[in-house]
Amino acid sequence: xxxxxxxxxxxxxxxxxxxxxxxxxxxxxxxxxxxxxxxxxxxxxxxxxxxxxxxxxxxxxxxxxxxxxxxxxxxxxxxxxxxxxxxxxxxxxxxxxxxxxxxxxxxxxxxxxxxxxxxxxxxxxxxxxxxxxxxxxxxxxxxxxxxxxxxxxxxxxxxxxxxxxxxxxxxxxxxxxxxxxxxxxxxxxxxxxxxxxxxxxxxxxxxxxxxxxxxxxxxxxxxxxxxxxxxxxxxxxxxxxxxxxxxxxxxxxxxxxxxxxxxxxxxxxxxxxxxxxxxxxxxxxxxxxxxxxxxxxxxxxxxxxxxxxxxxxxxxxxxxxxxxxxxxxxxxxxxxxxxxxxxxxxxxxxxxxxxxxxxxxxxxxxxxxxxxxxxxxxxxxxxxxxxxxxxx
Amino acid sequence: xxxxxxxxxxxxxxxxxxxxxxxxxxxxxxxxxxxxxxxxxxxxxxxxxxxxxxxxxxxxxxxxxxxxxxxxxxxxxxxxxxxxxxxxxxxxxxxxxxxxxxxxxxxxxxxxxxxxxxxxxxxxxxxxxxxxxxxxxxxxxxxxxxxxxxxxxxxxxxxxxxxxxxxxxxxxxxxxxxxxxxxxxxxxxxxxxxxxxxxxxxxxxxxxxxxxxxxxxxxxxxxxxxxxxxxxxxxxxxxxxxxxxxxxxxxxxxxxxxxxxxxxxxxxxxxxxxxxxxxxxxxxxxxxxx
Numbered sequence: 001x002x003x004x005x006x007x008x009x010x011x012x013x014x015x016x017x018x019x020x021x022x023x024x025x026x027x028x029x030x031x032x033x034x035x036x037x038x039x040x041x042x043x044x045x046x047x048x049x050x051x052x053x054x055x056x057x058x059x060x061x062x063x064x065x066x067x068x069x070x071x072x073x074x075x076x077x078x079x080x081x082x083x084x085x086x087x088x089x090x091x092x093x094x095x096x097x098x099x100x101x102x103x104x105x106x107x108x109x110x111x112x113x114x115x116x117x118x119x120x121x122x123x124x125x126x127x128x129x130x131x132x133x134x135x136x137x138x139x140x141x142x143x144x145x146x147x148x149x150x151x152x153x154x155x156x157x158x159x160x161x162x163x164x165x166x167x168x169x170x171x172x173x174x175x176x177x178x179x180x181x182x183x184x185x186x187x188x189x190x191x192x193x194x195x196x197x198x199x200x201x202x203x204x205x206x207x208x209x210x211x212x213x214x215x216x217x218x219x220x221x222x223x224x225x226x227x228x229x230x231x232x233x234x235x236x237x238x239x240x241x242x243x244x245x246x247x248x249x250x251x252x253x254x255x256x257x258x259x260x261x262x263x264x265x266x267x268x269x270x271x272x273x274x275x276x277x278x279x280x281x282x283x284x285x286x287x288x289x290x291x292x293x294x295x296x297x298x299x300x301x302x303x304x305x306x307x308x309x310x311x312x313x314x315x316x317x318x319x320x321x322x323x324x325x326x327x328x329x330x331x332x333x334x335x336x337x338x339x340x341x342x343x344x345x346x347x348x349x350x351x352x353x354x355x356x357x358x359x360x361x362x363x364x365x366x367x368x369x370x371x372x373x374x375x376x377x378x379x380x381x382x383x384x385x386x387x388x389x390x391x392x
Numbered sequence: 393x394x395x396x397x398x399x400x401x402x403x404x405x406x407x408x409x410x411x412x413x414x415x416x417x418x419x420x421x422x423x424x425x426x427x428x429x430x431x432x433x434x435x436x437x438x439x440x441x442x443x444x445x446x447x448x449x450x451x452x453x454x455x456x457x458x459x460x461x462x463x464x465x466x467x468x469x470x471x472x473x474x475x476x477x478x479x480x481x482x483x484x485x486x487x488x489x490x491x492x493x494x495x496x497x498x499x500x501x502x503x504x505x506x507x508x509x510x511x512x513x514x515x516x517x518x519x520x521x522x523x524x525x526x527x528x529x530x531x532x533x534x535x536x537x538x539x540x541x542x543x544x545x546x547x548x549x550x551x552x553x554x555x556x557x558x559x560x561x562x563x564x565x566x567x568x569x570x571x572x573x574x575x576x577x578x579x580x581x582x583x584x585x586x587x588x589x590x591x592x593x594x595x596x597x598x599x600x601x602x603x604x605x606x607x608x609x610x611x612x613x614x615x616x617x618x619x620x621x622x623x624x625x626x627x628x629x630x631x632x633x634x635x636x637x638x639x640x641x642x643x644x645x646x647x648x649x650x651x652x653x654x655x656x657x658x659x660x661x662x663x664x665x666x667x668x669x670x671x672x673x674x675x676x677x678x679x680x681x682x
Binding site: 179205206207208210211212213215216217219220223236237240241244247248249250265268269271272273 | 395398399401402405406508509510511518520522527528529598601602603605608611643644646647651652654655
């Protein structure tokens with residue numbers, strides 16, 4: 001008896017917590033119907049908060065708007081949000097809680113690759129669809145029945161860059177990669193696909209994530225005969241220093257940076273040296289510069305406007321991943337006309353030509369990401385701003 | 393030859409900053425036997441402080457002066473609040489205190505400043521200067537020249553002023569210094585303040601080249617420590633030579649061997665020095681007086 005009482009108290013506590021988190025979202029006109037519960041574990045605080053925070057804001061905004069419009073299938077949506085603080089152990093605990101206590105029908109979340117990988121077994125075992133917002137390709141390769149993801153992978157970025165190089169007739173390149181997680185992973189992915197484009201890397205240099213001077217490495221590349229272009233997979237300040245050193249050494253070859261530095265702060269840090277640098281970037285970054293015929297333009301502009309008016313902060317690509325995740329899920333539930341997890345899964349896998357903020361999604365049983373290289377736009381930095389290079 | 397020159401320029405520029413950090417280590421070590429691992433964070437305070445003061449609308453020289461003064465204040469506070477209360481503790485305990493202080497400074501810097509990378513405009517243009525087929529940034533001259541000015545200034549201060557002599561006397565023998573009426577506590581505070589100023593100057597000079605962030609101090613502290621060890625802990629000339637050596641070795645290591653092991657160079661150098669000549673290149677052989 002006592003035990004049941006204790007358990008009841010615990011459950012009540014759990015309910016109270018989730019209610020306090022979600023109360024703002026469930027207050028809607030259609031409270032009468034039983035809500036559809038969608039779970040989300042994000043790293044809204046902690047070291048990955050720059051990713052998780054915009055994701056959380058986006059999900060909240062979207063669900064709020066959705067409920068104002070009457071929800072899905074005539075039922076309101078309840079978003080059950082947990083913050084793992086970037087801790088994979090916590091993420092796993094929350095994932096179990098989402099399934100066992102909250103009984104969610106699907107999950108959109110997993111800010112980092114670490115937290116996502118920790119949660120995958122939980123959702124796979126419970127057969128609940130899980131749309132991850134994390135970057136690494138390991139999440140969807142090999143394909144797992146219930147796991148999907150929305151962000152581009154480094155591989156797509158590599159392919160986009162190599163496509164552009166090939167189009168410009170640059171086939172012999174030098175690589176200089178950061179030894180941080182991002183740089184390492186992207187370098188490995190690039191090396192895997194580089195052969196498909198008939199491009200060879202003549203030199204392959206690296207630098208530490210905190211290095212302050214890359215002239216020795218760049219000098220080596222400069223003195224390697226026949227190099228036609230240089231690619232720098234990296235994240236943080238490294239690429240900015242590489243770009244500065246590149247200009248200092250007077251290297252005139254085309255320099256390619258990765259999507260890891262696709263932000264205004266890169267242009268600020270690299271200064272005038274950034275002129276002429278090319279990099280692949282998602283549509284959100286250049287929302288107002290997209291051609292009017294671009295299918296993504298209305299989606300991207302809409303999202304940008306609603307996010308920026310609601311939060312007063314500039315939109316980020318990371319929030320876009322969350323936006324696409326929840327949209328893919330909602331559209332899948334609508335098409336499935338059911339909240340059966342198995343049916344939702346099948347509907348997500350059947351996604352065709354879904355226009356998202358990140359790109360156009362077409363899922364297949366062998367591709368649970370569904371983005372092609374067209375989801376990246378090749379940009380060149382000119383006059384301190386991005387100039388799209390797609391229209392040729 | 394051009395490649396060799398390029399590596400020399402690269403090594404000397406970074407080495408000059410290591411030298412300044414090592415100089416800070418040396419000053420504090422001489423006055424107190426403490427190795428102050430918060431030394432690298434003064435570099436950060438100099439750089440970040442200047443960035444944020446300039447963002448607030450001040451001109452570069454004014455912002456730099458205020459940032460140096462701020463670093464000195466932090467140095468004095470570090471001495472007054474962390475080192476002085478633990479007076480009499482063993483040097484190992486004091487070193488641990490400085491590591492704690494370093495973590496604390498980084499934490500506060502995250503709040504006071506932010507967690508982004510920042511840069512300063514170069515003092516005199518960014519057009520690289522070509523010398524013998526290699527190129528060097530005008531800012532590198534500022535860094536190397538600034539380092540030599542600081543060394544010269546420090547030498548004048550120590551040799552030509554009474555307070556400087558007091559610092560030297562304290563370094564030579566604390567008990568004797570106290571006996572002849574030198575206020576050792578004041579001298580110690582002075583050493584902390586001075587080393588903070590030197591670190592901050594280094595930070596301001598190098599930020600246009602290397603960028604800065606709240607946590608850049610750690611790396612500078614480690615490399616500066618390596619430089620001080622190689623040169624011989626406690627010897628100012630050793631600190632300068634050690635700093636430049638570490639910078640050059642890193643550049644040559646990355647340029648001629650493999651960039652993968654660039655960061656290892658400094659630590660291999662410490663190991664070799666400790667094994668082969670524990671007193672460093674210029675250090676006095678430690679003698680236990682009974």
